[in-house]
Amino acid sequence: MEKRNWFGDLLSHPKEVVTVHSVDDIVRVLTDSSKYPSPVRATGSNHSTTRCAVANEGTNIDMTGMNKIVSIGSDTVTAQAGALYIDVAKELEKQGLQFYVNVELGNLSIGSAACGGTKDSSMPGEWGQVASYVAGMKLVLPSGEVLEVTEAQPDLLQIMRSSYGLLGVIFEATFRIRPLQSMAVYHETFDLEDFAQSLPAIFGKPEAIMMYLWPFDNKITIEFRKYHDRNDRAPSRFVWWARNIVWKNFSPLFAFLVTKLVPIKGLRYFILDTFGILLRFSMNYILRSPHTSPTDQIIRYPEKSGMSRYTFSIWAFPEKSFLQTLRDYFQFCRAYYRSNRYRCNMLNVGYRIAQDQQSLFSYSFHEPVVSIDPVSTGDPGWKEFLLAYNEFCSDHGGVPLFNQSYGITQGQARKAFGDRLNTFEETRKRYDPQNRLFNHYFQELLSIGSE
Numbered sequence: 001m002e003k004r005n006w007f008g009d010l011l012s013h014p015k016e017v018v019t020v021h022s023v024d025d026i027v028r029v030l031t032d033s034s035k036y037p038s039p040v041r042a043t044g045s046n047h048s049t050t051r052c053a054v055a056n057e058g059t060n061i062d063m064t065g066m067n068k069i070v071s072i073g074s075d076t077v078t079a080q081a082g083a084l085y086i087d088v089a090k091e092l093e094k095q096g097l098q099f100y101v102n103v104e105l106g107n108l109s110i111g112s113a114a115c116g117g118t119k120d121s122s123m124p125g126e127w128g129q130v131a132s133y134v135a136g137m138k139l140v141l142p143s144g145e146v147l148e149v150t151e152a153q154p155d156l157l158q159i160m161r162s163s164y165g166l167l168g169v170i171f172e173a174t175f176r177i178r179p180l181q182s183m184a185v186y187h188e189t190f191d192l193e194d195f196a197q198s199l200p201a202i203f204g205k206p207e208a209i210m211m212y213l214w215p216f217d218n219k220i221t222i223e224f225r226k227y228h229d230r231n232d233r234a235p236s237r238f239v240w241w242a243r244n245i246v247w248k249n250f251s252p253l254f255a256f257l258v259t260k261l262v263p264i265k266g267l268r269y270f271i272l273d274t275f276g277i278l279l280r281f282s283m284n285y286i287l288r289s290p291h292t293s294p295t296d297q298i299i300r301y302p303e304k305s306g307m308s309r310y311t312f313s314i315w316a317f318p319e320k321s322f323l324q325t326l327r328d329y330f331q332f333c334r335a336y337y338r339s340n341r342y343r344c345n346m347l348n349v350g351y352r353i354a355q356d357q358q359s360l361f362s363y364s365f366h367e368p369v370v371s372i373d374p375v376s377t378g379d380p381g382w383k384e385f386l387l388a389y390n391e392f393c394s395d396h397g398g399v400p401l402f403n404q405s406y407g408i409t410q411g412q413a414r415k416a417f418g419d420r421l422n423t424f425e426e427t428r429k430r431y432d433p434q435n436r437l438f439n440h441y442f443q444e445l446l447s448i449g450s451e
């Protein structure tokens with residue numbers, strides 16, 4: 001059998017694919033290794049850009065059949081693992097509530113959100129990783145036993161929050177939530193040198209900071225977001241609607257078509273750079289409003305990707321040396337283009353994320369970080385570019401995400417996470433001594449065991 005991730009570039013060849021509808025279904029799969037061979041990998045929406053969910057010769061547990069919201073309280077929501085983040089967020093919004101972290105990918109499944117890497121720019125005083133707000137989860141262990149982990153077991157919960165389905169299959173998770181609050185958003189564009197001058201003031205603002213980066217134009221557009229107490233006006237839906245349409249459909253489709261139809265690279269990138277000028281103008285002058293709903297940031301992507309699909313990769317860098325890293329990255333992109341005639345046909349983005357030790361593989365475990373995420377329609381040369389980018393990132397003290405940073409090596413993972421890999425591996429061996437859930441991808445990265 002062949003399964004592809006949402007973007008379509010990563011293949012998995014499981015012997016069995018089982019769409020589960022109950023806890024008993026999951027128990028049955030995990031306890032019958034003759035019918036359901038190892039490795040067993042659960043999938044939600046299969047949006048990951050790495051091989052984290054690949055189950056070659058093994059079993060894929062498709063969680064999308066378990067998609068109910070179990071309960072909504074004043075400060076928590078509990079949902080089944082296959083529920084989509086956007087569906088839960090919309091239900092919360094109806095009740096005057098919201099998630100803390102409103103990631104752009106609405107197709108993110110609750111199971112993956114609870115145990116995998118995610119990012120959005122941190123609102124002041126808050127974290128930027130969805131799993132950091134997990135208050136509890138229920139999972140089926142490889143032995144078939146059901147385990148509930150709560151905030152009463154902080155060390156175990158910290159490991160579970162970045163367990164990527166290697167300790168068990170999550171069927172239900174509870175997240176901390178908050179009252180819905182009106183949010184202002186606006187954008188400003190800087191030249192690299194202006195940005196360098198203004199950086200202390202920019203990072204000093206009590207606002208969430210996300211960036212659009214244009215290495216070939218030396219430009220940075222910042223999206224600022226902040227909550228405010230005036231909840232008395234209906235939110236403007238236009239700003240996020242327009243951003244979402246452009247980001248989800250128009251921008252990748254345009255990049256795809258220009259890349260396909262304009263083989264002369266000078267002309268191709270002239271057109272794409274001109275499009276970038278238009279985007280920056282629109283962001284600065286149109287995408288701003290003092291009253292929006294945080295939930296509107298979340299995008300529902302089509303179930304099957306089409307011509308407007310895009311992909312990306314991400315590493316996070318220490319905030320204290322980010323300016324130098326950014327300068328070097330712009331140089332790196334130019335040098336790479338000069339020697340390889342390849343550059344990303346979409347822009348790059350970046351997120352400022354607070355220090356966060358809520359999960360073991362948090363990429364901001366030691367300090368606040370800012371990410372650099374190249375984005376592309378995956379045209380020829382993309383994967384090779386990412387391998388060079390990985391080296392650049394690792395050399396600059398970057399930290400990757402196991403589900404969103406393509407092509408990382410064991411050495412890069414070890415450099416980024418150090419002893420935390422050992423801590424995880426000790427726990428993993430306790431919960432999964434037979435390597436029932438351990439696929440080739442994680443074996444290589446953790447560098448222990450064999451498939």
Ligand SMILES: Cc1cc2nc3c(=O)[nH]c(=O)nc-3n(C[C@H](O)[C@H](O)[C@H](O)COP(=O)(O)OP(=O)(O)OC[C@H]3O[C@@H](n4cnc5c(N)ncnc54)[C@H](O)[C@@H]3O)c2cc1C
Nearest residue numbers: 044045046047048052081104105109111112118119165170
């Ligand atoms: C177009 C696009 C836009 C994106 N935008 C963002 C963004 O703005 N912010 C962001 O943070 N990320 C973003 N992502 C990345 C995405 O959030 C992550 O890759 C996420 O893991 C995808 O969720 P999923 O449900 O598809 O997980 P999958 O890819 O299905 O699984 C991810 C991992 O979780 C494991 N897993 C899944 N379900 C379970 C379960 N029930 N129990 C145990 N383990 C499980 C899988 O085995 C795998 O290791 C984007 C991806 C794409 C393609």
